[in-house]
Amino acid sequence: MTDPRDRQLAALAGLVQLERRVRAAPTPAELAFLMVNETHALVPYRQAAFWRADKASIQSLSGLAAPDPEAPFTQWLDRQMAAWSSLSTPLDLTVEDMPGEEVEFWTAHLPAYGLLLPLLPADGATPVGLLLLARDVPFTDGERQLLDIVCNAYAHAWKALTGPGTKRMPLLKDRRKLAMAAAAIVLVALFPVRQSVLAQAEIAPHKPAILRAPLAGVVEEILVPPNTTITEGQKLVRMDGRELESRLEVARQALAIADAEQRQAQQQAVFDERAKTSLAVLAARREQAAADVAYAEELLARGQLTAPKAGIAIYDNPDDWAGRPVALGERILMIADPTDVELDILLPASDAIPLDIGSDIRFFLNVDPAAPLSATLTRIGYRAAPTPEGLMAYRLSGRFTEDSLQQKERLRVGLKGTAKLEGHWTILALQVLRRPLTVLRLWLGW
Structure with a gap:
């Protein structure tokens, strides 16, 4: 094979491969990106732009993921492409073809030679878009023939992706997906669970044993540390007994006086009948004094709190209880099993x-x-x-x-x-x- 035939076969293979990729493009955005970037594999150029007719705007620019619609170059291309929107055959462009006010803009942003290719659908109506290729040297006739073939593939693929039927199918698919998602959400929402x-x-x-203050007074000391294991009957709390001891001493003295007065009256009653009349009163006084002594002794005994059962002593910091006044029935500690x-x-x-x-x-x-x-x-x-x-x-x-x-x-x-x-x-x-x-x-x- 000669070198020209090799180049022709290589160009043909590239064309077939590019057409295959074009027809496999899943979305218009990917197809537009492919037009301005992958056409270079067939025909070299420096810059490319694709203008979409139905939206009258630049869809893609070579070397960019997405064009900026607010950029001056993009807006300038939009105006120029709109003027050629009814183009039906390829058009060679140079800076000399531009109006006077556009020459400076072309010179600043584009190479010297451009080729504007319409993407005509099979029905031969107005183009679905325009593909602009620009480079520093003119395009040859062979390159134009290759570009004409590939632009037919571009137009066919673009029409298939953006036609009326294709808009309904994704919508139906989206509706099915939404319906399936809604059904799944409803099923999950109705799934039975236990409230928690x-x-x-x-x-x-x-059922712990609560040790409470047996009387109003002051806690002198808790005899066991917190969380200590205790036995039944063990002394746990000692109340301040100084006031009770004083009351007991006074009661005992009153009892001693009542005893002495009663004995004296009994002795006088032997010789004096009038003394017998006071015996009942004195006896009642002695009984009252004895009851006061017994009550004071009982209160003093209550000041020693013992464990009603075995277990562990539960209470707060023992230092907080030393000298702390408590009311009758106030909880001091707890005994737990x-x-x-x-x-x-x-x-x-x-x-x-x-x-x-x-x-x-x-x-x-x-x-x-x-x-x-x-x-x-x-x-x-x-x-x-x-x-x-x-x-x-x-x-x-x-x-x-x-x-x-x-x-x-x-x-x-x-x-x-x-x-x-x-x-x-x-x-x-x-x-x-x-x-x-x-x-x-x-x-x-x-």
């Missing part, structure tokens, strides 16, 4: 959901959230009460399951975490929108 809510919780003793615990839950009123006794609870410890403990709901507060943080919350209780009770090292009184309570069955949409609907109801006053 998160609440702060703490491991608390079950470390093996008999429950879950104390504070459910915010704003998060309340319908719950039943026996509902499942999962408790995530703050110190070990990866392994939740299981429990069941045993008590639901009748009404919300203020918490130390100033929020309104329902107090709930739960009992740990047998499997969780086996993990004794994790069930320490005072450990805190988050409880997940499971309620009634509902659909996923209501579960997800529960909080927004609650806020909306408050805003609208439903």
Whole structure:
């Protein structure tokens, strides 16, 4: 084969490959990009632009991903292309073909020679677009023939991508996709789930013994440190007994005086009948004095508080109790069985959901959230009460399951975490929108 034949075969192969790529372009934007950049594989040029007739605007420029419609060069090309919108045959352009006021702009932005190619559809009507190629040397007849063939392919592909039928098909496809997406969303929204809510919780003793102040006074000392194991009958709290001891001493002195007066009256009654009349009064005084002594001794004995049962002593910092005045019945400490615990839950009123006794609870410890403990709901507060943080919350209780009770090292009184309570069955949409609907109801006053 000679060199000219090799070049012809190479050009033919390039043309076939380019046509294949043109017909495979999925969108008008990709086809327009291909026109101004890939045509260079057949015919070399320095600049290219494609003008779209139906929108009367530059669709693509060589070397750019997307043209800037506000750029002066783009706007100038729009004006020039609109003037040639009815072109039916290729047109050679040079700077001499430009009006006087356009010569300077052409010289500044384009090479000396240009070729304007109309993209004519098969029906031979007005072009669907114009392809401008520009370079520093004139285009040859052979190049024009190649460009005429490839422009027919461009026009056919452009018509196929932008024709009326092609607009309806993507719309139908989009509608089908939207319908399928809507159906999927509805199915997911109607998926049944258990209502659930998160609440702060703490491991608390079950039925602890509460040690309260037996009288109004001052705590002198708590005899055991916090969280100490104690035995039944062990002394735990000593009240300040100085005032009680003084009252006991006064009562004993009053009893001694009453005893002396009664004995003296009994001796006088042997010789004096009138002394017998005072014996009953003196006896009553002695009984009153004896009762005062017994009461003072009882109060003094109450000042020593002992443990009603074995367990661990639970209270705050012992230094806070030394010298602290307490009222009658005020709680001082709590005695709990470390093996008999429950879950104390504070459910915010704003998060309340319908719950039943026996509902499942999962408790995530703050110190070990990866392994939740299981429990069941045993008590639901009748009404919300203020918490130390100033929020309104329902107090709930739960009992740990047998499997969780086996993990004794994790069930320490005072450990805190988050409880997940499971309620009634509902659909996923209501579960997800529960909080927004609650806020909306408050805003609208439903």
